[in-house]
Every structure is written in structure tokens, then in C-alpha cells.
Amino acid sequence: MPDDEQSTGGAAIxxxxxxxxxxxxxxMTxxxxxxxxxxxxxxxxxxxxxxxxxxxAALLRISGALGIPLSSLFETAATRSIVRARDYPAISFGGYDIxxxxxxxQSEQRVQVLLSQISPGGGSGREPYPLPGEVEFAFVVSGQLDVAFSDGVVTLDAGDAMTFDPASPHAFQVAATSPETTVLWMICPALPHRSAHRKP
Structure with missing residues (x-):
């Protein structure tokens, strides 16, 4: 059979x-x-x-293209997901020194939570850009973050939080004189991993 197709089984659905x-x-389409x-x-x-x-073999190709483990296609839906500190998966949305x-x-569509570690002078880039989402949240765990919008720059210190419309063009940067900054981001709904990017 083409594409390693086999007869339908009970787990196919x-x-x-x-x-x-x-x-x-x-x-992805x-x-x-x-x-x-x-x-x-x-x-x-x-x-x-x-x-x-x-x-x-075909499922390995599919899971590889999706960037997920093959085992996840056979797991029963879980009521909770735990990511240990030592197991944070790295993900790139562009930018520099970040x-x-x-x-x-990766399969969660409702919300996406990211942890960013930004070196002094690093960030998303100078040019503000919009993101396809309904709401974005930023919490500065440590350091200091400058977020630029069309009407000005907002400076967030450690412990500060901000909620805003991701469709509003924005960019973020850590000043060269600031310490390394850690930021927790939450975006709803989740950004597509393949096409979303932080503009350099």
C-alpha cells in the first residue's frame, strides 16, 4: 500500500x-x-x-515533521503536564542574545508560556512588530526590560507585570547597562511554532 498504509485498527481514530x-x-496545513x-x-x-x-515508519516521519515524540501519538490525554526545570525545551522566536x-x-493551543533569558543589549530587535494573538502577558522575574510601543517605551523592573494586545506593534530589549534579565511571557492563543518569530 502507498505511504506504508495498513488496514484500519481500533486505535486509528x-x-x-x-x-x-x-x-x-x-x-500547519x-x-x-x-x-x-x-x-x-x-x-x-x-x-x-x-x-x-x-x-x-510513517508515524516517525509525521512526528518528526511535527517536532513531537512518537510516543505522544499513543498517550492517553493527561489532566496535567509537568515540565521540570532541567527539561525546559529550547525554542527560538528570533531576536539576538536571548x-x-x-x-x-507543544500541543497546547489555548495558551503558550515562554521563559526568556536575555543578555545585556539583547532583545527582539529595534523594529516593533505585531503578533497573532488575543492577549500577551509579561512578568519580569529578574533584571529590567524595556518594551517599545508606537506611543513610547515602558520599562519593567523585577517583579513588574504587563498585559497588552499582541496585535499592537511592539519590541523589547535589555539595556546594555542592565543585568541579564529573565522574563516570563504568556500568549493566548499559542503562537504557531513554525511561522511565529521575534523579528531580528
Missing amino acids: AVGQRIRDARKAQR IEELADASGLTKSFVSKVERGRSTASV NEFLLTP
């Missing part, structure tokens, strides 16, 4: 739903997932709808 959820969480995994669009569509069961970590599951 559940696996297909998890693939669909992970794909939508990253704002079926065609994009098919191209990234080297499988046909029709096959991926059938797998998502539970009409075909993919082989392990390390970012994803604290929420």
Missing part, C-alpha cells in the same frame, strides 16, 4: 486525532505536514480521519 491536534497547534514528512496529502488526511492506520524555553506542551 485516536492517533489521527492527536496528529490533527498537533498539526493545528502549529498552524495537511499539505504542509505531508510535504515535511514526505508522505502524500491524501494519506495524511486519511490517517487524521482514522480511515487509514500508518506504519511505525535564550527562550517553552514551558507549555
